[in-house]
Amino acid sequence: MLIPAVTVPVSLVATFIVMYAFGFSVNLLTLLALVLAIGMVVDDAIVMLENIVRRMQEYGEPPLVAAYKGAREVGFAVIATTLVLMAVFIPITFLEGDLGMLFTEFAITIAAAVGFSSLVALTLCPMLSSKLLKQKEDTPFGFVQAVDKGVRRSRKFYISILTRVLKAPILTICVFVSLLGAVYFLYMQIPSEYVPKEDRGAFFISVTGPEGASFDYMEEYMNVIEQRMMSYVDSGEVNRLLVRAPRGFGRIENFNGGFVIVILNDWAKRRSAFEIMTEIRTGFSDLPGVRVFPIMRQGLGGGTGKPVQFVLSGPTYEALAEWRDIVIDAVNENNPGIQGLDSDYKETRPQLDFVVDYERAADLGVTISDIGTTLESMMGGKNVTTFLDNGQEYDVIVEGERDTQNSFNDVSNIYVRSERTNQLIPISNVVDIKEYGAAQTLSRYNRIRSITLEANLEDGYTLSEALDYLENIVREKLPSEAIIDYKGQSRDFVNSGSSMIFIFLLGLSVVFLVLAAQFESWIHPLVIMLTVPLAMAGGLLGLWISGGSLNIYSQIGLIMLVGLAAKNGILIVEFANQLRDQGMRFSRAILEASDKRFRPIMMTALTTVAGSIPLVLASGAGAETRITIGVVVLAGVLVATFFTLLVVPVAYSLIARGTGSPEDVAKELDRLRSE
Secondary structure, eight states: OHHHHHHHHHHHHHHHHHHHHHTOOOOHHHHHHHHHHHHHHHHHHHHHHHHHHHHHHHHOOOHHHHHHHHHHHHHHHHHHHHHHHHHHHGGGGGOOHHHHHHHHHHHHHHHHHHHHHHHHHHHHHHHHHHHHOOSSOOOOOHHHHHHHHHHHHHHHHHHHHHHHHHHOHHHHHHHHHHHHHHHHHHHHHSOBOSSOOOOOSEEEEEEEOOTTOOHHHHHHHHHHHHHHHHHHHHHTSEEEEEEESSSSSSOOSOOSEEEEEEEEOOGGGSOOHHHHHHHHHHHTTTOTTOEEEEEOOBTTTTBTSOSEEEEEEOSOHHHHHHHHHHHHHHHHHHOTTEEEEEESOOOOEEEEEEEEOHHHHHHHTOOHHHHHHHHIIIIIOEEEEEEEETTEEEEEEEOOOGGGOSSGGGGGGOEEEOTTTOOEEEGGGTEEEEEEEEOSOOOEETTEEEEEEEEEEOTTOOHHHHHHHHHHHHHHHSOTTOEEEEOHHHHHHHHHHHHHHHHHHHHHHHHHHHHHHHHTOSHHHHHHHTHHHHHHHHHHHHHHHHTOOBOHHHHHHHHHHHHHHHHHHHHHHHHHHHHHHTTOOHHHHHHHHHHHTHHHHHHHHHHHHHHHHHHHTOOSTTHHHHHHHHHHHHHHHHHHHHHHHHHHHHHHHHHSTTOSOHHHHHHHHHHHHHO
């Protein structure tokens, strides 16, 4: 135990050298990488130590000889698995934007730890084995004997199963195809989102009143909300409240908004923040004059905005308003998962439209310029001249009395002088006045007239489902000229999906090329890469059982599984090649390699699983993201290990028979002909 245990502190401490060189900090993602690395850095040392001990037990070699020969025997496999794991993580550094900046630190940190663990396994572990191991061990105590007995029985049972499977490869092929189908099924069933919901210990409550609401109106409701929230303070779940109205800092034009910042108590002293938010959302629904929405600020992509930000673009704002109403009505009627759907285009600002009656104005002797000047002066203000006083120049501004302009009918009290009769004529005699509501702002997105629809999501309803639903409404109910786009977290989610697919395919390609260069063959890497779908099936199954989602963290975990699954295949294929080079028959080499590598494969799988268990059992700040990666790695490694032990030998026997040196292939063909 001591020999591989030394690998952990040496590899992790050495990793800080790389972090320092790249200017990384100790943060949540680099610490997450180090936690995952703990279960991975011991793998190479375990493979090395197990092979040395095996040679001492089977061949009776002294520790020094066993360390030398054992290290040479598995050295290639250790280097191959290390390069594969590093090749998986390096493509993550190609991610762009904030996502790339964050996960570059994660990828380089864990790749450095794996690289140093390989160096330790190739140097320090053989040296320690030659010094610390004894050729004749003392009689182990009962627990060790029981474990050894269990391992021997497991190996015997595994070889008996493998022997039958090799004689009936069709069954294995059917199982493999079924797992491919399971990958597709689970991928379609598991919901997708940008990041998992995190209980960050604080959230916002957005309060919105009717357009044009006064400060006194909002103050009354904010006081009611504050009084109700004090019950959470008294219960000990909320530590502090900050209540503010109006919402804008330094902008006092609109008073119809407010917000509450809720600082929660320690995680151990309260319920989940999402339970409290759901309770607030339903409990405050009885306030008729305002809309209340709790919002959890997310660490990536969300900010304080709503997760759903769906952009509609089109030719005119009038058409966009009609399309907006169609979408909002459809959502409100049929989809309770999308909550509080609203838009940034609201025709709620009162506007007056003056339409001049040109014929009547001409008959009365009123010019258009006089009408415009009168309206400008009375309803706005007009700079007519300046005057000097003690060397200072002042503007003279003519404007109407604001106290007489409080209603629509007050406009009729404005008069304009006729140039023909020099009499004052009510402006309502020459102008038709129309009152309507207009939007406060006219937004554009990508230089096109646009409206943004924003909404919150019900617990359990994912961003992927919401965006798909909105896209279907646009596709089914809106004309073809309607253009859709995304903002905020929705845009990050859409962009990250395509980026992660590219990174995943790039990782597969790089791993395959690295294996092809090491094995100098296209067949052997193909056999090894068949383990990837097995790991994907396990990771997705873990997400499905645990109720998780496909997000950037679970996708990073799936990318990790590419290297972790390929590692087991490398151990079997590389040792089978060694045995064939030594003259062993093809079928015998497969069984022997599988038998000899059963124990290190199981040991490395158990250490990786053990390293992910603390993540699965995590609680407190950031637990949601750690659980996601932990579940993917744990389930993926377990399933991949179980099926790899059968699929890789069968695939090797079916497609790798013609590989090897020409002499070996000729001997194998002659033997098959003689049989």
